[in-house]
Amino acid sequence: MIKQILYGILFLFLFSSCFKEDDPLPPFPEKTTTIEMTQYYRYQFYFDLGTNSVVSSNDKSIWDLGFECADSTWHIRLNTSAFMMAANTGLKDFEAVTDTTGMDWRFDTSDGNPDSTAVGEWLEMENEDTLYFNHVYIIDRGLDHLGVYRGFRKIVFTKVDESGYYFRYARLDGSDYNEYHITRDPERNYINFSFENNGETLALEPPTTEWDLLFTMYTTLLYTDEGEPYPYILTGVLSNYGSVEIAFDSIIAYKDIQIDMVNGLDFSEEQDVIGYDWKYLDGDPTQGGSFSYQIHENWNYIIKNRNEVYFKLRFVRFYSDTGEKGYPTFTYSVL
Secondary structure (H helix, E strand, O other): HHHHHHHHHHHHHHHHHOOOOOOOOOOOOOEEEOOOOOOOEEEEEEEEEEEEEEEEEEOOOOOOOOEEEOOOOEEEEOOHOOEEEEOOOOOOHHHHOOOOOOOEEEOOOOOOOOOOOOOOEEEEEEOEEEEEEEEEEEEOEEEOOOOEOOOOEEEEEEEEEOOOOEEEEOOOOOOOOEEEEEEOOOOOOEEEEOOOOOOOEOOOOOHHHHHEEEEEEEEEEOOOOOOOOEEEEEEEEEOOOOEEEEEEEEOOOOOHHHHHHHHOOOOEEEOOOOOOOOOOEEEEHHOOOOEEEEOOOOOEEEOOOOOOEEEEEEEEEEEEEOOOOOEEEEEEEEO
8 A cells, every 4th residue: 555655656746747837948058150151242041049050041142032921911022132223114114114224223121121122012902902003113133242243124013912923024125024923932931033044933031930040141221421321232140020039239248148138128120130230340441451350249139039039149250260251150048
């Protein structure tokens, strides 16, 4: 009888220990990771903080447009890593558009807001009706990683529905004309398209639930001393818009940042919170002198990922062990 009681107590102990509500999370030691973008920043890298891994990577020049995938969405993005821009001609006659004279060129904003794209509102929705403007856009495909110009395309976006997007495009002289349908992928924020190979769908961006940060070149607006905006291509880090929130801090020492501090921070879902300026140029290359990239050592980023796990992150260098730029190295840990 005593033996049965002891077995019963042991069983209850083992059973209950499997379901403790206060079991701690598995340990997550501090990570130090380098992303090998290389000196020409040729590649884009999608990174997952939880697994400390590059989920996927691709040549930045192999795509042109990104089409929003969620139900009832319709926004179209440019490949800003190639310094792409777009102009709405306001014309509906596809054959009449043959050059770029007088175009008002626009860029996507770097904050990731889908309502601030260069293509903009190519349709109008009213109740259950959709009006398609059928305006001809000119797409400047920008530059590849070596600075080689990629040329122009003219394009008309004709329809969007639950399956995807419909459009037609050609070179400015009318050659390489094609009509295309690109299918949504509900697991991703955007599905990519290339004008090459007679039109090609490319699933480059990983599923939304698999990545946090994108290491890439991208275009943003900088400002002159007089306050005039001008587009500029930079190298930095963007985040998974709509799934990741980030706060910036330059006051608290990295080692002192704790989980109980997060409620006092200003988090944003804008994708360029980390951006490019965690590094700065020491020297003046425009005068032919020597220069190097230095790191703001006291700049910290607190990141809330899609699973509402908080991380703290800071950059420690931008060069490889052999002194080649384009190798951002960062340290991070779970709060």
